[in-house]
Amino acid sequence: MSLIEAIRSALSAIGANALRSALTMLGIIIGVAAVIAMVAIGSGARERVTAQIKSLGANLAIIQSGNVTQGGVRLGAGASSTLTDEDARAIIREVDDVVAAAPILVTRAQAVFAGTNWSTQITATDLDFFTAREWDIAEGRLFEPEELRRGEIVAVIGQTVAKNLFGEVNPLDQQFRIRNVPFKVIGVMAGKGQSALGQDQDDVIFVPLDTGRRRIVGRNYARDASVQTVMVKFANEQAIDPGIEQTRALLRQRHRLAEEQDDDFIIRNLTEIANTATAAANTLSWLLAAVAAVSLLVGGIGIMNIMLVSVTERTREIGLRLAVGARQRDVLAQFLIEATTLATIGGAVGIALGIAAALTIANFAGWPSVVSIETILIAVGVSGMIGVFFGFYPARQAARLDPIEALRRE
C-alpha cells in the first residue's frame, strides 16, 4: 500500500468518527498551541531584556576606585581617589582590544536657567564616554578636543534637561548656571530612555572632565587627576575577560600595590550582568516551554487512548486484513499512520491557534512576538513524533492479534 493511499485510508477512518477524532485532537491542538505561544512569549520577553541591556552599551566594563580603610572603618567603594584619568589613558594604550576608556566624575547639582531651575546629574567626562555608550548627539555638537584640554565652560545636555530647564526655548547656545558658573549649551543628546533599572538616562548634563573637576565637583578631586569611575569598552565580547585581567595587572602596577595588598579598585563586567538577565529570561522561556510540553504529553496520551479503543472496535477488520494477507508490519503501519495523521492534523490546527495567541498576547503586552520557523517545524515534528510514539503501543497490539481470535470477536 502506498503512503498516500495509507494516509487517505487513515483520513477516512478518522472521518468515520469525526467528533471523537476532533476531541482527541483537541489535546494535541492545545499542546502545540501552548508550545508556540509560550515560546513566542518567552522569546519576546528575552528580546525586550536584550534591548534594554543594549541601550546601556555592549561589551562594557566599569572600574571604580576601591574601598579605603581608615582606622578600621571601611569606607566602601569609591571612597579612595586612586583612579585617575591617566589610568584611563594607560588602559587605552596598553590593554588589548580596548575601543574606549572614559574617565568619569559624577555629582548632583542644581542647574539654573532664567526663571527655572532643575536638579540633575552632572557627568564630567571626555569623548570616549559617548563612544563607550554608543550615544549620539541630536542637535549641535560634542566637545572639541581643544575644549576638553583647556577645560572650557561648555555643556552637552540630555533630552530631559532640555525639556525641563529650557522648555520651549531652543537650548543651543543658551547660557545656564551650575553653582554660579555660566555654562554654554553646545549640544543636545539623542534620547536614550530608561535604563534596565528604570533610571531616566536622559536626565543628565555632560561637561568636559577638567571643567567638572575644577568648577563643579571641587575639593578632593580638584587636587589631583582622580576620577570616580573609568568606563572601558572592548572591541568584542571575547576580549572582555582577558582585557579585564590585563587592566587589573596594569592598575596594580600603576598604583604600586605590593603583592599582598588588595586591589584599590573594583572592576565590574557589565556584559556579565547582561548575561545574567538574559539567562533569567531564558529560564522563563524554558519554564513556559516545559509547561506547554506537559500539555502535549497529555494530548499524546489522549491519542494513545483513542487508538486503543479504535483497535478494539476494529478487531474483526484487523482479523480480516490478516486473513487476506496483511503482514504484522502492514497492520502496524496502518495504525501508526492513523495515529500520526491524527496528531499531525492536531499539530497543524495547533500551530494556527498558537500563532494567533502569540500575536494577541504580544499585542497586549507590547513586546515583539517571536514566532520562528524553527518553533513551527519543531511543533510539527513533535506532534508527528507523538503520533508515532503514542500510536506505537496500540498499533503493536493490533499487529499482534491472532487472526482467528480477531475474526471471531464480535
Place this chain on the structure above:
Amino acid sequence: MPLIEARELSRVYNLDSGRVTALDRVSLAIEAGDLVAVMGPSGSGKSTFMNLIGCLDRPTGGHYRLDGVAVETLSSDGLAELRNRKLGFVFQQFNLLPRVDACANVELPMVYAGIDGRTRKARALAALDRVGLADRAHHRPMQLSGGQQQRVAIARALVNQPRLLLADEPTGALDSRTALEILGLFQDLNREGVTVVIVTHDAEVARHARRVIRFRDGHLLSDERQEAADARTALAALERSPSTTEAAA
C-alpha cells in the same frame, strides 16, 4: 500431488484448565478441483482443521503441505503471504469493511500483494462481474443485501486467483433462497476449476458438495463421495413454487 496434504495433523491448546486436543493426528488429502464439505458439530475439530488448512494457525504436530509448500516451517509473514497468494476466505459474517465501497473491498487482498491501483481496480471490477455484481461496484456494504454482501466477499476471495476457496459457514447468515444462490455460485466457480472447501454444520449445505468429510472429537469420522445436489435446479424449483421456500431449507 494433492492440493492439500495433511499427515498426522494435530493441534493441542494449552488452556488454564489443562491441555485440550482439538485435532488428533488427522491425515487427509484434497485434490485440486474438488468441492468438499467439512462437517461436524461444534467442538468436533472442523474449525481447527479449517484454521490449519487456511494457514491462519500452525499445527502442534504432524505435517501440512498446501500446493507443495510445507506450512509448519513458515514464519507468520510467510503464512500471510501464503494466505494472500493461494487462499481465498469467505466468512459467515461477510467481514466487509463498512467505510469503503464494494470495489475497494475486493481490492483489499491485492493491496497486500503490492499490485498497483489501476490494475487492482480493473481486476476488482472483473471479479465483481464474475459474481454478478458489476452494477453494485460503488455501493457500500450497508447499501447491499446479505446475499450481495456475500457475493462481494466471494469476489474478494477470488481476486488473487487462489488455489483454494475456503468458506466458513458461508450461508449461515442468509435465508435459504439466498443460500441456494450462493451455493450455486460456488458450484459455478468449481465447474470453472476453483477448488472449494465449505465448512458447515448444515447437512443441507453439505448436500451440494461432491465429497463430505465429517469430524467428531478431533478425529476424522467419515470421508464420503456423493452425487452433489445442483443448487441451480433447486432454485429453479423455488421459482415455480415460491411458497415452498421454507420447506427447501
